[in-house]
Amino acid sequence: MPIDRELTPKTKRPPGERCCEPVVYPEVDRVQAIRMAEVAKALGDPIRLQLVDVLRRHAGEVCVCELVPLFEISQPTLSHHLNRLRAAGIVDSERRGLWAYYYVIPDALRELSAWLA
Amino acid sequence: MPIDRELTPKTKRPPGERCCEPVVYPEVDRVQAIRMAEVAKALGDPIRLQLVDVLRRHAGEVCVCELVPLFEISQPTLSHHLNRLRAAGIVDSERRGLWAYYYVIPDALRELSAWLA
DNA sequence: GTATTACATCGACAGAAGTGATTGTTATTG
DNA sequence: CAATAACAATCACTTCTGTCGATGTAATAC
Numbered sequence: 001m002p003i004d005r006e007l008t009p010k011t012k013r014p015p016g017e018r019c020c021e022p023v024v025y026p027e028v029d030r031v032q033a034i035r036m037a038e039v040a041k042a043l044g045d046p047i048r049l050q051l052v053d054v055l056r057r058h059a060g061e062v063c064v065c066e067l068v069p070l071f072e073i074s075q076p077t078l079s080h081h082l083n084r085l086r087a088a089g090i091v092d093s094e095r096r097g098l099w100a101y102y103y104v105i106p107d108a109l110r111e112l113s114a115w116l117a
Numbered sequence: 118m119p120i121d122r123e124l125t126p127k128t129k130r131p132p133g134e135r136c137c138e139p140v141v142y143p144e145v146d147r148v149q150a151i152r153m154a155e156v157a158k159a160l161g162d163p164i165r166l167q168l169v170d171v172l173r174r175h176a177g178e179v180c181v182c183e184l185v186p187l188f189e190i191s192q193p194t195l196s197h198h199l200n201r202l203r204a205a206g207i208v209d210s211e212r213r214g215l216w217a218y219y220y221v222i223p224d225a226l227r228e229l230s231a232w233l234a
Numbered sequence: 235g236t237a238t239t240a241c242a243t244c245g246a247c248a249g250a251a252g253t254g255a256t257t258g259t260t261a262t263t264g
Numbered sequence: 265c266a267a268t269a270a271c272a273a274t275c276a277c278t279t280c281t282g283t284c285g286a287t288g289t290a291a292t293a294c
Contacts, residue, residue: 097291
């Protein structure tokens with residue numbers, strides 16, 4: 001697939017002169033990139049992505065035991081995935097009696113979403 | 118942080134009767150989730166995220182040797198990250214003489230971006 | 235009290251991933 | 265031709281990640 005922008009070819013440097021100085025720089029700084037990459041990494045698993053999909057449209061409606069049969073994984077593994085989502089700041093939970101209700105933290109996905117758009 | 122929706126608490130099941138049937142389901146199916154998770158995973162590294170940030174605003178302008186000094190990693194490691202982005206279908210490259218020009222594939226991020234929004 | 239249920243934590247394991255030194259490949263220069 | 269430059273590929277190493285079985289904990293039911 002060709003690209004639609006003009007290439008700006010370089011000429012070979014004279015011997016001894018090292019490669020090009022950078023001419024462009026990232027717009028997102030390092031700290032921002034680390035934050036967004038952490039969120040992206042947490043979403044980088046199909047099960048976690050579907051979990052977030054369920055949770056953000058049914059906050060407070062589903063307990064963990066209802067989530068387990070949605071995926072072909074064991075309960076400890078699901079618990080682990082929820083932990084990873086929590087560590088990334090994407091979800092949090094509330095306990096009511098025997099049941100735990102997870103929900104997506106509002107605006108947790110906003111920075112990444114804005115950058116992607 | 119409390120949630121703003123009403124919880125729908127369950128009552129304990131009678132002995133022997135196993136846990137709740139799922140009442141809600143993901144809206145994104147498995148195949149879709151695998152695709153998007155693959156993209157998210159590739160973005161789940163600060164360097165790769167900044168790489169995409171540079172490339173999508175300067176397609177065809179930067180050769181790899183200009184990218185190396187932007188990050189504190191070796192050239193083979195940068196090459197490895199570019200390979201991962203390519204494997205995820207996010208970027209592709211074109212060779213011109215000694216130089217390789219990477220660019221972000223149009224719409225490669227669209228599905229994930231749309232789901233996040 | 236005991237039994238049971240929902241969920242978390244721990245331990246272990248295989249496979250994936252990030253890193254760099256070294257080597258290989260291709261193209262340009264002289 | 266030889267020398268050099270840009271980039272990719274290989275190898276080795278360490279750390280991280282997904283998975284499950286077993287165990288632990290807290291709450292409810294009897």
